[in-house]
Amino acid sequence: MRAFHAAVLAAVFAAATPAQAGWITSWSAAPVRPMPGYGAMFAAPSFRNQTLVQTLRISAGGKALRIRLTNAYGETPLEIGGARVALLDAEGKEVPGSAHMLTFAGRESARVAARAPLVSDAIAMAVPDLARLSLQLYVPGETGPCSCHQTGLDTILVSPEGNYLGRTFEPVQTLQNRPFAAAIEVDAIDGAGTIAMLADSITDGIGSTLGANRRWPDYLAERLSAWAKGKWGIANQGISGNRVLNEGFGESGLARLDRDIIALPGVRYVVVFLGVNDLGMAFTPPGSPPPAPGTGLPNAGVPVTQEMLLDGYRQIVARAHDKGIKVIGATIAPYKGSLRWTEQGETVREGINAAIRAGRIFDGWVDFDKAFADPADPLQMRPGYHMGDHLHGTDAGYKAVADSIDLGLFK
Structure with missing residues (x-):
């Protein structure tokens, strides 16, 4: 029975x-x-x-x-x-x-x-x-x-x-x-998957042409389609002003990881390109403009150290791995010349980028610092690659970033 x-x-x-x-x-x-x-x-x-x-x-x-x-x-x-x-x-x-x-x-x-x-x-x-x-x-x-x-x-x-x-x-x-x-979700070909981005305004596309799909994930989607038609979806979860550790515009990367990345159907990789806002808000130059009322962005925020940010990345990796998602880390782009650049923030940025390049944090890494950098002064973005604020890209800058990615990372 x-x-x-x-x-x-x-x-x-x-x-x-x-x-x-x-x-x-x-x-x-x-x-x-x-x-x-x-x-x-x-x-x-x-x-x-x-x-x-x-x-x-x-x-x-x-x-x-x-x-x-x-x-x-x-x-x-x-x-x-x-x-x-x-x-x-x-x-x-x-x-x-x-x-x-x-x-x-x-x-x-x-x-x-x-x-x-x-x-x-x-x-x-x-x-x-x-x-x-x-x-x-x-x-x-x-x-x-x-x-x-x-x-x-x-x-x-x-x-x-x-x-x-x-x-x-x-x-x-x-x-x-x-x-x-x-x-938007699609019933795709066998073996297809999604590459998601946990990121900030540089991925959100500030500085790119309105209505033209010229963010770096858009350029990456075009490369992926030409390389392996129908295989890779892109989920651009960049939020302008976003940070790894602290809430500002949107919950922190740590707080929103489950909803904005893990819960999406088909995610097999996530590119983490966060950190510059953590540095810009923790190390604020004198005379910086105050945040907009009600945004929750402190003018001189909670102190952030290199190890705190690296531990934040490690948490993202551990939680993504629990769901079978591989994590690609992006080096933090140069931002000297922007309103929130400081020598203290630069020191932390360089330490974080060294750890990412050493392969100690992520499953793989992409060098957006190098892709954006001005050869004459690697601490700032190349002329023509930023919109004039030394922080956000242009169409040309975003294309250079997308072109710098080795598609072989995505298997």
């Missing part, structure tokens, strides 16, 4: 478990708690009975996709009145016949619980590598300050009041945030 019951239970569980699809993350943007705007980091907007249209470029393609929405910082549930996705052509126009309405448990409307994500049903929609998609969200109620990625570097269209899904409209507002969109 026990054997019979075991056989029945096995059959029930087998029937209830769908065939495993090869879901990987092909695009992402990490949300941050609502806060005032600061430079290229925009304040969190609110919406009421409006349609939001944003353009997203994936990395790896697949035979199906699904969308991950977020209400990570919402105090109340977020109502989704409808959502629509379509392929865009090279001119940014919808490809005829490519549009699909998203569903959630079979329904076109949904409620995203407070402080939670929501994953759509899968859509049998084949998408190629580097496809550009239009994502339209209709939010019928009052959203409150949105769970947004602050630095979208693309133009988001906000409609007049009403449901404009599938219709053109004259926007009443344009934004550069990423409202409520957390990830």
Whole structure:
């Protein structure tokens, strides 16, 4: 009798478990708690009975996709009145016949619980590598300050009041945030995986051309597609102002690792490119500009030592390894000439970079310090590789960084 019951239970569980699809993350943007705007980091907007249209470029393609929405910082549930996705052509126009309405448990409307994500049903929609998609969200109620990625570097269209899904409209507002969109996941080829980035504004792409997908992870996605078509998705989880150890813009890298990296489908590698903000906030030159009100960034923050940062990296590695994720460390880029450079911070940066290059911390490493450095003065960025602030890159600088990566790291 026990054997019979075991056989029945096995059959029930087998029937209830769908065939495993090869879901990987092909695009992402990490949300941050609502806060005032600061430079290229925009304040969190609110919406009421409006349609939001944003353009997203994936990395790896697949035979199906699904969308991950977020209400990570919402105090109340977020109502989704409808959502629509379509392929865009090279001119940014919808490809005829490519549009699909998203569903959630079979329904076109949904409620995203407070402080939670929501994953759509899968859509049998084949998408190629580097496809550009239009994502339209209709939010019928009052959203409150949105769970947004602050630095979208693309133009988001906000409609007049009403449901404009599938219709053109004259926007009443344009934004550069990423409202409520957390990830695009694709059912990819066998053996595919995702390379995620736990990083700050240099990875977020500040200084790159608006709407052109010229962050260094974008360039890396193009290289990977040419090298191994369909195999590698990119999940850019850079948050401008982010730090390893302390909260500022977004939770610290240590605090957000589980949600922003480990929880994403298909992650096999994470590139850790954090540390310059830890140094810039711990060692603050006299006369530095104060932080924006409410940002949580101290002008002279908690002291940071080389060993504290290295221990932070070690924790990231240990926790990623628990989930079978390999960790690639990036050397901290030069920042002499920026508003927050100090000799004390430089000493710590050089010590950290020496430890990374010695192979004592990560599974592998990439030398972004060398890629950005000015040969005439390696303590600062090469002219033309930074936007004028000696800290953030340009299109040329970000391409140089992506080109410096040995693709053989990703097996």
